[in-house]
Amino acid sequence: MAKGKRAAAMAENRARLIRAARAAFATQGYADASMDELTAAVGLTRGALYHNFEDKKGLLWAVVEQIDGEMAERLRIVREQAPNPWLGLLAEGSAYIEMALEPEIQRIMLLDGPAVLGDPSKWPGENACLDITMRTIRALIEQGIVKPVDVEAAGRLLNGAALSAALWVAAADDPKNVLSKAVDAFRVLASGLLREAREPA
Amino acid sequence: MAKGKRAAAMAENRARLIRAARAAFATQGYADASMDELTAAVGLTRGALYHNFEDKKGLLWAVVEQIDGEMAERLRIVREQAPNPWLGLLAEGSAYIEMALEPEIQRIMLLDGPAVLGDPSKWPGENACLDITMRTIRALIEQGIVKPVDVEAAGRLLNGAALSAALWVAAADDPKNVLSKAVDAFRVLASGLLREAREPA
DNA sequence: CCCCTTGACATACGCCTCGTATGTGAGCGA
DNA sequence: TCGCTCACATACGAGGCGTATGTCAAGGGG
Known part of the structure; x- marks a missing residue:
């Protein structure tokens, strides 16, 4: 039980830093978030930060990956609860x-993510949201419900439209x-x- | 002729600073663009910058406004050269x-613009690109070519889709x-x- | 013709932040 | 128990922004 005491503490601190970073980045934005304040908020210093992560950008990478995973999971649930694939696609969009x-x-x-880390389409984790949308479109094409368009193109544009709507x-x-106007x-x-x-029933 | 010598010189310097900023922001990004280097590149100092603009963000505002105007003009020309309004809308998108x-x-x-200055839909100049798209859609609805959708919603989502495609x-x-896939x-x-x-002929 | 004000810009300074190099104390093997 | 390692703290240097202060040309009044 006293096996990985060090490692466990380190994982805990990593998680705490990421949690603090999510809050700080969300409220102040990446550029205005001070690493001193951020680390102090969880009882650490910048030393811990630069030991656990490459640099400030590395911390943002970690935050982005975590949120990306959460979004993908939520979208997956929404899609699976829809009565049919087409409505699933619309539900995903909403x-x-x-x-x-x-x-x-x-x-x-x-x-901040795109501005600091570059184009999201190149992010590792492959932007899980997009991946799900593409899978849905592919299935709909195979079922003959959707025109045989390029799957990636359609997925990206749909996501872009949804994003724009959201903003x-x-x-x-x-x-x-x-x-409601946006969803329509x-x-x-x-x-x-x-x-x-x-539309299909 | 010697009337506005000071004012003319100032306008010239303003233009030079904006030109330099366009280059610096485009190549290095807003955050990594040094105001010292930027001003020195046109033979000035930061003093001139903070005299002509509010701050670093103010310079970005000026750059954004200028580019926004240029984009709107280019889109207007593209639309006017199309044989009919519907093709005009597609041409605008492309x-x-x-x-x-x-x-x-x-x-x-x-x-960088959205990340630093906030949501583009709130930018002054009203994001001229969007404005043009909306006008085109409104005209198409009046001609009965397009469904009676909410004009702003349709315009924003179309722009968002195009933007996503572009990235x-x-x-x-x-x-x-x-x-070609994206345009399709x-x-x-x-x-x-x-x-x-x-589609209409 | 001189002086004085105004304004455009340069210079100098303080503060903050990031990244790194160095120090330190707790944990784990021998 | 000794000593190494590693997670983290501390200290330092570089650079950038914003501002306060200095400076010099342009223009108006006496």
């Missing part, structure tokens, strides 16, 4: 839009009203993928 | 995607091939807006 309303996701994943909703004075528009655009003009 | 391939636009307008193309190893997918999504399943 869920994505709603997730992007959360300040943490918006700030870290959609604003719009997030910045709106009247989020509820705007949210998303469905209209997505319907362009359908082989038949009418 | 043009937008292609513009986002330019490192300057990509880095400043799509990455994808920009980061691709094989830009040419990916570009954009047209498929846009076709969801059509009242009739088939």
